Amino acid sequence: MKYAALIFLLMFFVACEDEVAVPVPEIDPDAELAGTGALSDAALEALEGVYEVVDGQSLLGREAVVKRTGRTVSIFTDRDAGYCVLSSGEADSSILFAGYWRKQTGTETGVFRAQIGAERGGRGLLRGQRSAAGGTIILGDFGNATGKGTRPIQLVYRRPLYSGESPFLIVAHRAGGRNSDQLPASENSAELVRLAEGFGANGVEIDVQLSADGVPVIYHDADMNLRLNEKSGLVGSVSDYTIAQLESFVRLKNGERIPTLKRMLATILRQTTLRFVWLDSKASVPVAMLREIQRSYEDSARILGRDLTIVIGLPDQAKVEELLRMPDYRSALVLCETDLESVRRTDAEIWAPRWTLGTQNEAVAEVQAEGRRVITWTLDQAEYIQQFIRDGRFNGILSNYPSLVAYYYYVQ
Amino acid sequence: MQPMLRHMFLLTALLLNASFLAAQEAAPAIYYPAPRAAWSTDVSIGLRVLTVPRAIAEEEINKAPAVDVQIAMGLPWQFAVDGRMVLQYVTNHFRAGLRWTYRFGPLSAGIGDDAAFWFGFFDFEGFDNSMSGWINYPNLSLGWDFGDVRLTARGEAIYLMSQRSLAGENEVSSTKNRIAGGALTLVLEQPFWHDTHALLGVRLAWTKFHYQSWFAFSTFDRRLLFSELLFGLLL
Numbered sequence: 226m227k228y229a230a231l232i233f234l235l236m237f238f239v240a241c242e243d244e245v246a247v248p249v250p251e252i253d254p255d256a257e258l259a260g261t262g263a264l265s266d267a268a269l270e271a272l273e274g275v276y277e278v279v280d281g282q283s284l285l286g287r288e289a290v291v292k293r294t295g296r297t298v299s300i301f302t303d304r305d306a307g308y309c310v311l312s313s314g315e316a317d318s319s320i321l322f323a324g325y326w327r328k329q330t331g332t333e334t335g336v337f338r339a340q341i342g343a344e345r346g347g348r349g350l351l352r353g354q355r356s357a358a359g360g361t362i363i364l365g366d367f368g369n370a371t372g373k374g375t376r377p378i379q380l381v382y383r384r385p386l387y388s389g390e391s392p393f394l395i396v397a398h399r400a401g402g403r404n405s406d407q408l409p410a411s412e413n414s415a416e417l418v419r420l421a422e423g424f425g426a427n428g429v430e431i432d433v434q435l436s437a438d439g440v441p442v443i444y445h446d447a448d449m450n451l452r453l454n455e456k457s458g459l460v461g462s463v464s465d466y467t468i469a470q471l472e473s474f475v476r477l478k479n480g481e482r483i484p485t486l487k488r489m490l491a492t493i494l495r496q497t498t499l500r501f502v503w504l505d506s507k508a509s510v511p512v513a514m515l516r517e518i519q520r521s522y523e524d525s526a527r528i529l530g531r532d533l534t535i536v537i538g539l540p541d542q543a544k545v546e547e548l549l550r551m552p553d554y555r556s557a558l559v560l561c562e563t564d565l566e567s568v569r570r571t572d573a574e575i576w577a578p579r580w581t582l583g584t585q586n587e588a589v590a591e592v593q594a595e596g597r598r599v600i601t602w603t604l605d606q607a608e609y610i611q612q613f614i615r616d617g618r619f620n621g622i623l624s625n626y627p628s629l630v631a632y633y634y635y636v637q
Numbered sequence: 638m639q640p641m642l643r644h645m646f647l648l649t650a651l652l653l654n655a656s657f658l659a660a661q662e663a664a665p666a667i668y669y670p671a672p673r674a675a676w677s678t679d680v681s682i683g684l685r686v687l688t689v690p691r692a693i694a695e696e697e698i699n700k701a702p703a704v705d706v707q708i709a710m711g712l713p714w715q716f717a718v719d720g721r722m723v724l725q726y727v728t729n730h731f732r733a734g735l736r737w738t739y740r741f742g743p744l745s746a747g748i749g750d751d752a753a754f755w756f757g758f759f760d761f762e763g764f765d766n767s768m769s770g771w772i773n774y775p776n777l778s779l780g781w782d783f784g785d786v787r788l789t790a791r792g793e794a795i796y797l798m799s800q801r802s803l804a805g806e807n808e809v810s811s812t813k814n815r816i817a818g819g820a821l822t823l824v825l826e827q828p829f830w831h832d833t834h835a836l837l838g839v840r841l842a843w844t845k846f847h848y849q850s851w852f853a854f855s856t857f858d859r860r861l862l863f864s865e866l867l868f869g870l871l872l
Contacts, residue, residue, distance in 0.1 A: 305858060330858035405692035405857070446696045579763040581854075583805010605856045608809040616807070626856065 247407040250325045250370040252336040254312035257323035261314025267353030269293040269313070272320070272341070272361065275636050276380035278302075284326060284367055289380060290635045291363070295422040295498045298322060300380075301632040303607060306330045308628035309337045309367075310423035315351055318343035326367055329406055329626060336372045339365025339380075346382065358383050387637035394501050394621025395630045397426035398603050399445060400489070402625045404452060404478050411477035412453070413443045415484045415492045421499065425631030428501025429493070430538070430602075430623055433486055435509040440468040441486035441518065447507065454478060464509045486515075490522045494531060503560055503577075503600075503623070505538040512537060512547045516557045536560040536575055545571055560600070565592065573597065577623070580604040584617035593618065604630075665834050665871040666709070667719075668789040668824040670738045670747030670778040673711035681707045681836055683869025685723065690861040693853045701725065701849050705869060715739060719751060728757035728849050734774065747778040751793075755848040768851045770800035786827040794819050795844050802851075818844025818860050824867065834871040839864060 273292050278285045286304035293299075300309040311324035320341040327334045341347040346361030361382035368375035401417035401424060402408045410416035413432055421429050432445040444463050446453060455476045459466060463483075466475075471483050484492075486504070493499050504515055515537045526533040536558045539545050545567045548554045554571065561573035565588065568576045576592050578585060580601045589599045602623035604610055610626070611633045613619065622630045663671075665679040673679075687701040703725035710718050715738050723730040736749025756769035776793035797813035824838030842863040846855070850863070 306856070328858075330856055332859060403695075405695075448696075450696070452691050452695065581759075581764045581766050581804050583765060583807050585805060606809070606854050607856075608811065609804060609807065612807055612809065 247327070247332045247334055247409075248370065249409045250334055250336045251372065252323060252325060254323040257338065258312055258314035258321055261316045261321055264313050264315055264320065264351070265353065268315070268320070268351050269298065271350045271353050271355045272298070273386055274355075274361070274382050275384050275386060276361075276363065277383050278379075279381055280377040280379035281367065283376070284328075284378070285380070288383075288636060290386065290632050291380070292386065292425070292631060292635065294425065297324070297423045299423050299425060299628070299631075300326075301425055301628045301635070303611075303629065303632050304328070305333075306607065306626045306629050308424060310420075311337060311339075315347075318348045318351060320347045320350060322363075322365065329402075329628065332407060335367055335369045337365065337367045337378070339363050339378055355385070356382055386635040391620065392427070392500075393634055394428050394598075394600055395426050395627045395634065396428040396430055396501060396503060396600060396602075396621055396623040397421040397424060397627045398430055398623055398625045400429050400431050400443070401426065402627075406625060409479070411479045411481050413445055413484070414477050414479070414481040415489055416479070416481050418489060418492055418499075419496055421627070422497055424627045425629075426499065426627040428499055428503065428621070430503040430505055431486075431489055432505045432507060433510045433515065434463045434507045435511070435514075436463065436468045436471055437465055438467040438469075439514075441510050441514060442468065442471060443484045443486060443489050447509070449475065452478075454483075455480070462509075486518055490518070490535070494522060494525055494529065494533060500532045500534065501621075502533065502535045503538050504535065505540060506544055508543070512539075512544060512557075513551055516551065519557065534558065538562065538577070539567070539571065539573070542567065562602075568592065568597065569595075575600055575620075577602055580609065580613065580622075584613055584619075586616075586618050589618045593620070664785075664787075664826075664828075666787060666826045667707045667836060667869070667871065668778065668791060668822070668838070669745060669780040669782070669787040669826055670736065670789065671740045671745040671780065671782070672715040672738045673709070673717055675711050675713045678708060678710040680872045681705075681869035682872065683836070683867065685840075685865050685867045687847070687849050687863060687865045689847075689850045689853070690863060692857065692861055693850050693855045701728075703728070703849070705867065707869065717747075717749075719749070721751075723849075725849070727759055728755065728851060730755040730848055732772075732774070734776075736776070736778070738778075743782040745778075745780040745782070747780075748776070749778075750775045757848070757851045759852050764852070765805050766803060766852065768800065768802040770848065771798040772796065772848065773798055786825055789822075789824045789826070791822040791824070792819065793822075795842065795846075797846060802854075817846045818842060820844070822867075826871065829870065836867065836869045836871060838867040840867060841865075 285302045290301040298311045305328035307328045309326040311322040322339045326337045346356045363380040365378045366375040399412040401421040404412045434444045457475045519535045538560045540562045558574045560575040561568045562577045575598045577600045598620035600621040614633045685705045689699040703723045706722045708720040721732040732753035734751025736747045738747040751774040753772045758767040773796040774793045778791040780789040795817045797817045799812045801810040820842035822840040826836045829835035847863045
């Protein structure tokens with residue numbers, strides 16, 4: 226066994242693995258668009274559509290979706306789960322865009338600049354007039370992360386985005402995506418939830434744990450670990466530490482604080498136009514406590530005139546039984562991940578089966594006939610996203626790749 | 638899947654039987670790429686434990702142990718055939734290939750190509766999935782004979798030929814035909830206990846896809862490190 230040491234040394238070496246963040250490219254949209262005016266809501270909505278990609282197919286494939294996403298404009302493609310997140314402005318009857326692109330299945334990213342000239346559809350769009358096919362042309366270029374190696378972009382408007390009978394929920398997992406996808410902000414952070422709409426989401430799922438002093442906080446795993454946060458010296462369960470300790474000593478992977486549930490909901494309410502929040506209740510957090518917070522933020526949304534639905538997720542039978550022990554459980558909007566019997570017993574607003582069970586069209590139709598919605602989770606594979614949207618009957622999809630869900634939904 | 642399990646059992650029995658029939662002229666070896674006598678056969682039975690990268694496994698269990706049965710048989714003109722079964726119930730991998738070997742002093746070298754079929758299935762706890770695929774492994778080996786101990790380094794490319802998956806009633810097929818990555822295996826083959834021999838090794842795969850992590854349905858189009866610890870008894 227004299228060479229065993231060599232092998233074990235190698236094993237120790239390979240045990241050290243870490244993710245490298247993908248930095249957002251060196252572009253300042255505010256500086257790029259200095260001197261331009263903000264686009265009206267009507268103009269932002271008028272430029273939405275499915276565009277043919279004439280130049281730039283290496284980035285955007287043959288067809289791309291242009292969609293207003295909150296105050297940004299995004300472009301979605303099926304190529305490498307790619308997307309562009311762009312700021313916009315108007316000047317001299319033209320529309321200008323500046324921002325970044327990212328291929329989410331890999332680590333490629335870069336800068337993106339484009340415009341719609343006044344005579345290429347810009348003037349009409351600024352009046353809120355949708356163009357006919359071929360009437361809007363987006364011209365620009367994209368380069369690498371430092372803006373070099375630029376290649377041309379030309380997109381030509383072809384048709385409006387698909388719109389079903391009822392709004393389709395594109396729910397971003399963990400407030401926008403996983404750390405392993407190397408996004409600009411950490412999973413389950415307030416910083417990421419502000420970016421989620423740019424990725425194509427109109428809803429988010431967040432994971433709720435309880436601190437030692439009874440404050441609900443957003444963190445995925447039960448135990449603190451280096452997948453989710455920087456080295457802090459704290460070990461063990463999140464629930465072993467008070468909120469003061471968590472806020473003082475723990476920084477998420479990209480340096481953010483662990484948000485409390487209230488801070489996260491306030492961010493969603495006031496700094497986004499997201500319309501759906503799924504509170505994934507982890508074992509430590511009482512459902513009754515989530516119900517109180519849900520009620521409070523439903524009231525706030527109503528006062529602000531915000532269309533925002535907050536649902537309490539019941540991931541297992543223990544949480545189902547916990548809800549049923551509450552005297553007023555029927556007043557809570559809940560999402561049940563378990564079987565259909567539990568969906569009916571809890572009078573859940575939403576049934577959320579795991580995607581690996583397939584489209585289950587008969588069961589989905591049965592539940593929808595009872596006035597409930599069905600969202601499947603967590604669907605990330607491009608081929609299956611396309612298939613589930615085409616062949617399934619779901620009211621929404623939870624994904625780490627909301628841009629892909631948006632692409633396949635809107636190009637229908 | 639019952640017929641498949643029956644076939645796996647039969648193949649295992651055949652491999653075991655072959656080991657007893659084989660005439661052993663030298664210390665047994667599976668990896669060491671020295672030319673072996675025609676029709677001489679060595680078999681190893683053991684375990685391999687895969688560590689799935691955190692990016693895929695997250696907080697779930699990231700160690701995947703599997704039974705590992707390997708066979709090497711000499712052919713005329715310094716050729717040899719290799720066979721390997723990695724069995725784990727939810728994921729199973731069958732691999733066979735041909736290699737040509739050459740010895741110069743204590744050093745030996747081999748060049749070969751293996752083809753593998755794998756399949757996995759999961760039907761519980763909210764899963765109703767199966768997946769299968771074909772993989773090609775062109776490989777090069779270099780071995781050093783220290784006397785009792787033989788050290789072998791084997792490098793191989795991982796070429797995905799096709800894959801097919803099923804979620805519930807939904808089926809997706811995709812022909813990848815692309816290089817997913819490569820792997821380096823370092824193995825020691827040496828005396829173990831009394832007259833027995835053993836192999837101990839590590840395989841480091843730098844790849845976009847590893848069949849044993851299929852049920853995670855990874856979406857990453859980037860290479861991650863999958864390490865495996867190998868242990869086998871040479872029969």
